[in-house]
Amino acid sequence: MSLLGLVSQLMAIVMALLLAPLLSGWVNQWRARLQNKSAPGLLQPYRVLHKLFNKESVLAEHASTLFRMTPYIVFGCMLLASAIIPTLSTDLPLSPAADAIALVGLFALARVFISLAAMDVGTAFGTLGARREMLVGFLAEPALLMVLFCASMISRSTSLTTIVETLAHRELAIYPSLLVAGVAFTMVSLAENARVPVDNPETHLELTMIHEALILEYSGRHLALLEWAASLKLFAYSCIGLALFFPWGVAEANAPLALLLALPVLVIKLAIGGIVLAFIETANAKMRIFRVPEFLATAFLLAVIGLLVNILLGTA
Amino acid sequence: MNGFPHFATWVHLDWVLVVVVAWLLIGVLGVLALKQFRLVANVLFPVSGLLSLVLLGLALSAAGSGPEVAVLPIGLPQLPFHLRLDSLSAFFLIVIGGVSAGVSLFAAGYFRQGEGTPPGLICLEYHVFLASMAMVVMADDAYAFMVVWETMAFSSFFLVMANHRIAEIRNAGYLYMLVAHIGALGILLCFGVLQANTGDYTFASMRAQHLSPFWASVAFVLAVFGFGAKAGILPLHAWLPEAHPAAPSPMSALMSGVMLKIALYGILRVSFDLLQTRIWWWGVLLMALGLATALFGVIFSTVQVEMKRLLAYSSIENVGLMCVGFGLSLLFSAYGMTALAALALTAALYHVLSHAFFKSLLFCSTGAVLHATGERSLGKLGGLIRYMPWVAWPSLIGVLACAGLPPLGGFVAEWLLLQSFLFTTGLPSSFLNMLVPVVAALIALIAALSGFTMVKYFGVIFLGQPREEKLSHAHDVAGWERMGMLWLAAGCVVLGLIPSQVITLMDPVTQLLVSAGLAQTVAASGWLLVPVSIERASYAPAIFLLGVMACFGVAYLLVRKLYSGRTRRAPPWDCGYPWQTARMQDTAEGFGQPIRQIFEPMFRMKRELPTSFDEQPRYRVEVEDPLWHWLYLPLAALVERISKVIGLLQQGRIAVYLMYSFVTLIVVLLVVKQ
Secondary structure, three states: OOHHHHHHHHHHHHHHHHHHHHHHHHHHHHHHHHOOOOOOOOOHHHHHHHHHHHOOEEEEOOOOHHHHHHHHHHHHHHHHHHHHOOOOEOOOOOHHHOOHHHHHHHHHHHHHHHHHHHHHHOOHHHHHHHHHHHHHHHHHHHHHHHHHHHHHHHHOOOOHHHHHHHHHHOOOOOOHHHHHHHHHHHHHHHHHOOOOOOOOOOOOOOOOOOHHHHOOOOOHHHHHHHHHHHHHHHHHHHHHHHHHHOOOOOEOOOOHHHHHHHHHHHHHHHHHHHHHHHHHHHHOOOOOHHHHHHHHHHHHHHHHHHHHHHHHHOOO | OOOOOOHHHOOHHHHHHHHHHHHHHHHHHHHHOOOOHHHHHHHHHHHHHHHHHHHHHHHHHHHHOOOEEEEEOOOOOOOOEEEEEOHHHHHHHHHHHHHHHHHHHHHHHHOOOOOOOOHHHHHHHHHHHHHHHHHHOOEOEHHHHHHHHHHHHHHHHHHHHHHOOOHHHHHHHHHHHHHHHHHHHHHHHHHHHHOOOOOOOEHHHHHHOOOOHHHHHHHHHHHHHHHHHHHOOOOOOOOHHHHHHHOOHHHHHHHHHHHHHHHHHHHHHHHHHHOOOOOHHHHHHHHHHHHHHHHHHHHHHHOOOEHHHHHHHHHHHHHHHHHHHHHHHHHHHHOOOHHHHHHHHHHHHHHHHHHHHHHHHHHHHHHHHHHHHOOOEHHHOOOHHHOOHHHHHHHHHHHHHHOOOOOOHHHHHHHHHHHHHHOOOOOOOHHHHHHHHHHHHHHHHHHHHHHHHHHHHHHHHHOOOOOOHHHHHOOOOOHHHHHHHHHHHHHHHHHHHOHHHHHHHHHHHHHHHHOOOOHHHHHHOOOOEOOOOOOOOOEOHHHHHHHHHHHHHHHHHHHHHHOOOOEEEEOOOHHHOOOOOHHHOOOHHHHHHHHHHHOHHHOEEEEEOOOOOOOOOOOEEEEEOHHHHHHHHHHHHHHHHHHHHHHOOOOOOHHHHHHHHHHHHHHHHHHHHO
């Protein structure tokens, strides 16, 4: 473990923590602009976090320890996920601890905990949210895994750093399998981050809500952690997308200068990605909840087709 | 054994036999002390748990050493029992010892006076069951194997029938017995093929035979059929969701956690050890069967409304996944890719081990819930985490392991299995290569669905508000049961955190079966689990756990330090609706509804919907296994029709019977004359 590796690991963690709310703010701002609304400030998510952290936490009378533990666990999972995705550099000491499959497992762990916590209080909305979250999860999870496998097949590895290194070094050729997988990945990330065709992050008190129904009983610092975790998740997903499909500009081992350059490159890439996301959210209408499985099954099938294309064309 | 060798010269096998005999003795003591309930509960079962630990230790130390053989002069004259303890047997003894230690401790506190069969009798059946399972994995000739195999079937049959006064339980027991015997026929025929007309039924002689591909395939298919019936492979799974709920919970734990694995041991023994040839389509067959079984099991387990039935279907799913691993290993091994075969086999064996622990744990937890509340229907439970924390928290570990989540045991198995699929792209047949991503995708889907099931299981039983008034009086489990559950939960955690060490333990097994192992690459990387090479894939559950814990701790401390830690308790908000009741929570039916809708063609559903004019609206839905209607009932009708035709022969008049004898005699004479 080199010193530079340690530095880049720390940088990755701190950057994820700081940039994640900013990314959410950026997306919100663009979406408001695209929808002809007056936009909130870019720093609004930080203000919300600060406000929530300062408030007292109101717990339901019969909420168990599981309910109180969950925000911390979910936050921890999302932070670890952001830490192992090579965003700035591929020289990450934590990265060998978890590969692509473990990354999906990490998201699943957070999902299971947040669903259990939603069921803990035993309200109608909470259990509804838990059921729907698991419904989204059981199709989105394998789809994400298949997308990652497409990249794994090309680099013959499930280690995230190796995948990014291989993809960054290739010629500027388009892999047909990655093209299909990219579409699948976009669909999955929309669903996983509670974005518009599947869920609406703006909504509250709506019968079809998913993510908001899960965190309905949380308040104060717990809610702040969950909100932060949600923006970390968006950040992590954006980073996976960038790492798989636009990996150029990521620093490699023993390259301090590249590390400095990697940050502005990442910020620009994220900014563009955020605008695209805001555009998708504006251009689409929310689906009925019963259509969500079809949407996700399409993503799943696309990802599998990507894998098949990969084998047929023999890139591996 | 001639004479009586000195203790110092005893090998592992002898000591394992001592444990087996001690178990049988405990069983006999249980019957002698039929009325002494306290003795059975507080002495016999805990001692048996200790013996299980001894067995675990013996098996662990035998795993690395070479095969040991013994000949026991019991049974018929000229037909002694041949026993052999090799690394494969040792591995399954580890499963038996490790799991039964926890289950026996749990059973010590579980049985109550005056319920169904007296505990003393259960003690006998239970220990005969344990002893026979240990003997099955050590049997080294077909005769001994069949004797102990049938002993296992019968003792478990009696355990299933513990509450035989209930008609449903009698039906379940009958079905179990029927399927067990159909399976046993398959096994018997399989051994018949394997001995290749030599008349020598020892396994050693079977290993020496080189069967033609046709006869080898016949033996393989018979083995899959026979052992598959016991393991619950489609379409012979029907007994499993009936028998598991019928048996007392510690018995379901042993049946699901250990006995299903013993059946898989049979498949392994025949296809990897006794048969010398391997043909590629065997692996494909086993994989296809396993996939169908796993998919069927997991989809049905999501819609179950009874807790033990849900777990039983989940066991079907897990057995399917293990078969997929075995099949893949067989496929690789048929093409001579031994390293990959070892990877797939290790994945499946890891799944065997971790499933044994977490499923026993979950079955024990259903037993505790059943005792405390008297309810087995999910729709009448809820909120038990507040009244039964000693059951709820270990169950949470079991649930997370069953859902295949890191950093627990279930995830390691799943991880290894997916890894072995990812490295598959070198198979000589392009058709098989095409199948690989499809199978991997289905496995990922199955794993995610089992997460759905487990959230439903834990959420509906332990979380939320109690759906019935009486649940708030539920009592928590006491000492023995706590110890048993904690032991099993600890097993899940240990299997999750030190995969490298566990895989090193499995190395002799894979060396024996596919003559390759992962130990070298794995041992070189310490805490990091690296099956092939570090660039390809690595996973470090300990660091993983530390990472999440560190984030958890730092976040907790910082939030508490920098901001307020104030907390207030208030009624739940629920969007400001104040009149909510426990009935407004999602029920078990409701939670499974989306899956029921998505996979509707797979079910046979009966649905009663209320109309808008109903005075007392009722909603009822029943989900049935379609295979019952497509396969089992037609078969039963066919058997009945045939037996009616045969019944025509039975006229009940002596003259008619004499005529039968006469005609037979003439026919025989004619045949003999020619």
